[in-house]
Amino acid sequence: MNKQAISLIFVAMLLCSSAAYLISTLFPRRRNPFIFYGELSELAEKELINANLTILKFTYVKGEKNESKIKELRSLQNWARTNLGEVQVFLVIKEGEREKLELKSALGEWETSEFNLTRIRQKLCDLLVYKPINCLKLP
Numbered sequence: 001m002n003k004q005a006i007s008l009i010f011v012a013m014l015l016c017s018s019a020a021y022l023i024s025t026l027f028p029r030r031r032n033p034f035i036f037y038g039e040l041s042e043l044a045e046k047e048l049i050n051a052n053l054t055i056l057k058f059t060y061v062k063g064e065k066n067e068s069k070i071k072e073l074r075s076l077q078n079w080a081r082t083n084l085g086e087v088q089v090f091l092v093i094k095e096g097e098r099e100k101l102e103l104k105s106a107l108g109e110w111e112t113s114e115f116n117l118t119r120i121r122q123k124l125c126d127l128l129v130y131k132p133i134n135c136l137k138l139p
Contacts, residue, residue, distance in 0.1 A: 034077060035091045045104065052129040054080075054089050054105040059096035072117055079121070082130045089124070103127050 040048075040055070048055055058073055060066040070093060077089045101120065103110045105127040112119070125135035 034087050034089070035074070035093065037093050039094055040092055048090050049104060049106050052088065052106060054103060054124065054128050055092060056089050056124075057092040057094070057100075057102040057104070059094050059098070059100040059102075061097070061099055062095050064099070069115055076120065076124065079134055080124055080128060080132050083133055086130075088128060088130060088132075105129060 034053075040057075045055060056073060056076065058070065060069070073091055073093075077087055077091060080089045082088055099113060099115070101112050101115065103120075103123055106129055107127050110123045110127065121134075125131060128135065
């Protein structure tokens with residue numbers, strides 16, 4: 001093969017990879033792997049806690065408007081990222097008889113039936129293994 005044929009092959013490969021990249025950006029991103037809908041097994045909870053994740057369980061009553069609460073809880077995942085940008089809150093959303101919010105981590109547990117975002121953030125700061133910069137209390 002001569003140099004011209006080899007260079008044409010490389011140009012074709014470059015164009016194909018660029019086209020593949022453009023096509024892959026057209027599809028939406030995959031779901032957040034740190035959100036689970038349903039009941040977690042006890043073993044799965046232990047594994048997540050052993051991986052230094054904090055589990056945030058939100059039990060909602062069917063029929064009530066919960067979309068805004070779920071959206072706020074999803075925003076807590078970004079709020080509580082480590083300084084290196086790692087997600088450390090695993091959100092579990094499930095249906096139940098009464099509204100309840102639970103936090104579980106290697107540092108302890110907390111449960112409430114009152115949805116108060118400020119209080120939830122305070123408790124997250126207490127229970128997160130790696131404290132994010134949002135948890136710093138400056139004088």
